[in-house]
Amino acid sequence: MVFSQPEQIKLILKMTDIKVPAVGESISEVTLVKWLKKDGDYVNRDELLCELESEKATFELNAEQAGILHIKAQEGATLAIGDLACTIDETAEKPAGSAPATPAKAEKAAAPAAPKEEKPAAAAPAADVKATPVAHAIMADKQVKAGEVKGSGSKGRIMKQDVLDAIAHPGRKGGDAAFGREERRDKMSNLRKTVSRRLVEAKNSTAMLTTFNEVDMTRIMDIRKQYKDTFKEAHGVNLGFMSFFAKACSTALQEWPAVNAYIDGDSIIYHDYCDISIAVSAPKGLVVPIIRNAESLSMADLERKVVELAKKARDNKLTPDEMTGGTFTITNGGVFGSLMSTPIINIPQSAILGMHKIQDRPMAINGKVEIRPMMYVALSYDHRIIDGRESVGFLVRVKELLENPEYMLFGHDPVKTLLEL
Incomplete structure (x- = not known):
């Protein structure tokens, strides 16, 4: 058998090719974001080499063998699936004094502990300054x-x-011009490109309309205040607002199935389950990981899932499967201080619920003015499939469940349930 010169060299050196893996049926290319190792470094097997970004998620490449790393693709390059990212020379000897091989999983497990030990560096005393x-x-x-x-x-x-x-000029960095006119140009990430395209597509391809209501958050806030410590002790997770909203939406979606459906050509696809997408602001843009079968999860399970997905989003660890699908979306602009907004539908879904800032406002309660913690909620929906009666009925039902959390257990007033009314 005759080998070409490059093949002969590869056989002699035992070079292992590290190529871009397939990460999803619809993804044909990725961007090489950052190398975690330098060209010529000795790497251990399973050690993280670089970060890649697709239009849906960020993922990493691991070393398939131990050896010397030879980088073939540069940071910022766009690579097709199957393209060569780097090679590893397996014949190279491990340098003396190198750290022993550590499995990637062990490194990840140890990583969260590090920030707790780190303390912000104290500002250098003026005496040490030149x-x-x-x-x-x-x-x-x-x-x-x-x-x-x-x-x-x-x-x-x-x-x-x-x-x-x-x-x-306390608001200006020392030495900067008072009226600077600098500009900088950054390449748009694949994720940002996808978000931009999908938002424009949603505006142009749906008959989007928004209906508003407001929720008295008194009962929920009282429940959280009374049970937050007991809840955390029993379940190991904090009792937040998202579990209440996810639970209320799951109940209302089953009662108003059109809000949980979407249009596919000349057909309407209805879902007997609630896969709720939670909009999360990640370092590289907005992502919408999914809580599968939210209607079947307990409050503690919902909170655990929210924490898990939010952490993955912040660490750019979400997989395409965790963001694919979804029948309904909840987005919380209140964490940024938004008082009211009109969220854009996450296509192909037909509706999205927007949560907002909780603000004390004077309300008329039984003929008297009382200060209550109120939240505006907004439901943007595709009017092609959801009529006004359904959209308003859904939002009123969500409001009713949030203002009376005990209804989420029975679906109705517990007293009426007891009396079979």
């Missing part, structure tokens, strides 16, 4: 930190005028 005596005296007197001043002297030495400028 500053003139006069500048140093002014900084000490006015309590100006070294990081707030940019030195204009030799080798970054802080001068008197530098400190005076920092005091006069």
